[in-house]
Amino acid sequence: MMSARMPTMATRLAPLRLHATKLQTRMASSKSMTVREALNAAMAEEMDRDDDVFLIGEEVAQYNGAYKVSKGLLDRFGERRVVDTPITEYGFTGLAVGAALKGLKPIVEFMSFNFSMQAIDHVVNSAAKTHYMSGGTQKCQMTFRGPNGAGLGLGAQHSQDYAAWYGAIPGLKVLAPWSSEDAKGLLKAAIRDPNPVVVLEDEVLYGKSFEVSEEVMSPDYVTPFKAKIEREGTDLTIVAYTRNVGFAMEAAEILDKQHGVSVEVINLRSIRPLDTDAIVASVKKTNHLITVESGFPHFGVGAEIAALMMESEAFDYLDAPMQRVTAADVPTPYARKLEELSFPDADIVVTAAKEVLSIE
Missing domain, CATH: 3.40.50.970 (Thiamin diphosphate (ThDP)-binding fold, Pyr/PP domains)
Known part of the structure; x- marks a missing residue:
């Protein structure tokens, strides 16, 4: 005999039905x-x-x-x-x-x-x-x-x-x-x-x-000139923009599956103004930082972020020196194979992450 205080099967399933309805609505409203x-x-x-x-x-x-x-x-x-x-x-x-x-x-x-x-x-x-x-x-x-x-x-x-x-x-x-x-x-x-x-x-x-x-x-939609956290994590912050956000996301998946590393990926979106607060807040949480860009290493976006981290409270939270992943310091080769070797990809980001985290 079912107690009056025990939930019925319909009551138990109600939250699941509500979740499914919300999921269907969200999927239907996305394109x-x-x-x-x-x-x-x-x-x-x-x-x-x-x-x-x-x-x-x-x-x-x-x-x-x-x-x-x-x-x-x-x-x-x-x-x-x-x-x-x-x-x-x-x-x-x-x-x-x-x-x-x-x-x-x-x-x-x-x-x-x-x-x-x-x-x-x-x-x-x-x-x-x-x-x-x-x-x-x-x-x-x-x-x-x-x-x-x-x-x-x-x-x-x-x-x-x-x-x-x-x-x-x-x-x-x-x-x-x-x-x-x-x-x-x-x-x-x-x-x-x-x-x-x-x-x-x-x-x-x-x-x-x-x-x-x-x-x-919506015609009314605009994006603020602020960074966006594309993936939340607790062990390592990767900051990137444009195509390299995709490589950072791929690297985060690899690091999670192979090493159990929780990676936070920040999509800068705005170079100037630079959302320094978002980067500092993430570093205070993860204690490790990598930047990824397709620009040259000298005087680049990653170099600017490195300087800002040294000049901010983030410095006290870093457990290891940050790493910059950049394009090679050469004029971009015309040959496709050499061009591919001149720019970051997910594997290069993973290698940098393992060095920052001291993973063998």
Whole structure:
């Protein structure tokens, strides 16, 4: 005989049914989206929202963008707001800076951030410094975006990571998305920001799909310029941005399965401003730190983080010297096999982690 105080089978199953319902709802409300689609949606939504926003660059209109990020925008918004240019970065970037100084909000697409070197005077001297030099009276609201870093066999002149270059400049904000959520939310936030913002995308990630929630799909969704903990852990902190977040996640899985190491992975998302507080808080928990980037070792993002950790309370919590995992200190080789050896991957991150943790 069942006691009146004992729960019935239906009562016992109710929490499970509720959990299943919530899970089904969450799965139904999520959608797979490529990074390319996320960037495209971000621009379309912001152009819908604000008539002052326009896109300018090489092949962004009729060709739908060199990497098809601007696909369909010409048909939707017309030639006034999606502007094809000659191959002259110095020219169209200067034109866009002038438009921003007059109150418009241009999105400048560089076919590669390596080509932004042709326009760096406009980016660094005109866009970044005008607001300060004018005593706060002259804004320059604009966004610079395009693929950054190495592609696949493109050679040294098309393969450099400019996070440290642009991250060193006061007056600029510098973002580096990894997932589709990052890409959509950060680009929308960049376009709305009153400062000039550099958005460093990764060519190799354009076609990669990520799950995104209904919240991310909303036209109102923007991402704060803050780091995101992609995986929580207690033994080791790995800090990375763009493609290397994926390698950090892979390394975390390997370390967990093979050595029982609990890894916390931080996706920086923003290079400038740098979310130092998030890194310090994680180091205070894990007592160990690795940074992973595709830039050169000298004067890089990892080097800046290392200095900040030495200058902060995090230093007292480190049980071992931190490690920087970077690209090789050579111009990127053209040969694909040599190129692969020049950049971090999951195995290299695992090796660095084992050294930091003194694992044989």
